[in-house]
Amino acid sequence: MSRELKRGTIELVLLTLLEERERYGYEIVAAIEERSGGRLAVRDGTLYPVLYRLEEAGFxxxxxxxxxxxxxxxxxxxxxxxxxxxxxxxxxxxxxxxGLDAILDRMEDSR
Amino acid sequence: MSRELKRGTIELVLLTLLEERERYGYEIVAAIEERSGGRLAVRDGTLYPVLYRLEEAGFxxxxxxxxxxxxxxxxxxxxxxxxxxxxxxxxxxxxxxxGLDAILDRMEDSR
DNA sequence: TCATCTATCTTGCACAACAAGATAATACCT
DNA sequence: AGGTATTATCTTGTTGTGCAAGATAGATGA
Incomplete structure (x- = not known):
């Protein structure tokens, strides 16, 4: 899955998974892959810095x-x-x- | 709307709008805002470089x-x-x- | 002893969206 | 004619964030 699409969504994914229950980093990597049906994947080298940002922000x-x-x-x-x-x-x-779907929806193959 | 979420989607938006008909840059800026119901907005300084990328790629x-x-x-x-x-x-x-919705959908406020 | 697995952490890179401003032709107003 | 506003394209430099690559370290098993 394209790197660019993921931008800005990883924080939401982490917070959502942590709303369910406490988790540790390595576990989250696996959870993302499993819960998205293999469609999303995040490397641990990506994940840890995101966790630090969330921690610093008090989230x-x-x-x-x-x-x-x-x-x-x-x-x-x-x-x-x-x-x-x-x-x-x-x-x-x-x-x-x-908003994006509103633009795409007029295409003939649109759902 | 957050800058990061837009990443990787602008090319799709442009191509989709151009599939309907020929357009010029300044017109596309307005079309995006209108067609997305005001939820998406792209500056012209963003748009022109994207058009050059698409042109160079032959799209x-x-x-x-x-x-x-x-x-x-x-x-x-x-x-x-x-x-x-x-x-x-x-x-x-x-x-x-x-994939993202599959993760979000378990939240109680999930639609 | 050596490889493998689990788990955390760091450094440097790539690249797209944006802010800010430049340029230019035309239109409008006085 | 002169001045401001509008339409339209284009450029430069900044910033944020996901990733590749690798380091570290304890535990486990052959």
């Missing part, structure tokens, strides 16, 4: 968890501000998609 | 038209390759939107 809060077995994981929890931002981004996405 | 062909009155206009016509590209981008957009 998520991290918590280290040392496992019985395996490497320590950094779990992220969404904040109230994060939920608000998620709603805002979701609305913006829907507005955008509706 | 559109320009033609100068000197008006009886007013400044000369550069009309763009879509090529066969351009129509193919338009279909390809349209499919890609729908796949992407479907």
């Amino acid at each position: 998520v809060e991290p918590r280290w968890e040392t496992q019985q077995r395996g490497v320590p994981r950094k779990y992220y929890r969404i904040t109230e501000e994060g939920k608000e931002e998620s709603r805002r981004l979701r609305t913006e996405w829907r507005e955008f998609a509706a | 559109v062909e320009p033609r100068w038209e000197t008006q009886q009155r007013g400044v000369p206009r550069k009309y763009y016509r879509i090529t066969e390759e351009g129509k193919e590209e338009s279909r390809r981008l349209r499919t890609e957009w729908r796949e992407f939107a479907a």
Whole structure:
């Protein structure tokens, strides 16, 4: 899937997945691929910087968890501000998609 | 509307509008705003470089038209390759939107 | 011991949309 | 005629963000 289309949507995807429950980065990478039916994919090198941006903005809060077995994981929890931002981004996405579809819908192959 | 969301979609929008009929740059700016119900907007400084990219790729062909009155206009016509590209981008957009919606749809406010 | 897996993190790059402004021809108003 | 506004195209420099590539490190198993 084109890199450009993803722009501006990854934050919304992360916040949405974190609204369901706490997750750690590596887990989110897999969740995105699975939940989108393989249509979306994000590299971990992309994901971590996004999580830092969200953290700095106060939308998520991290918590280290040392496992019985395996490497320590950094779990992220969404904040109230994060939920608000998620709603805002979701609305913006829907507005955008509706606007674009309004242009595409006149094409003969349009759905 | 956020700058980032638009990324990668402007070429599709232009090709779609040009599939309907020949248009010139300044006209396209207005058409985008009108047809999207005011939800999308693109500046002319953004649009012209996109048209050059499309021209260089062989997806559109320009033609100068000197008006009886007013400044000369550069009309763009879509090529066969351009129509193919338009279909390809349209499919890609729908796949992407479907993938993203699959993630969003589990949220309680999800439509 | 060595490879593999899980997991986090960093650096540098690419590229598209935008702001801001330049240019030019014409139209309108006084 | 002169001055301002309108239509229209084009250019330059900035910015943000996704990605490739690689580093690090602990745990596990052959």
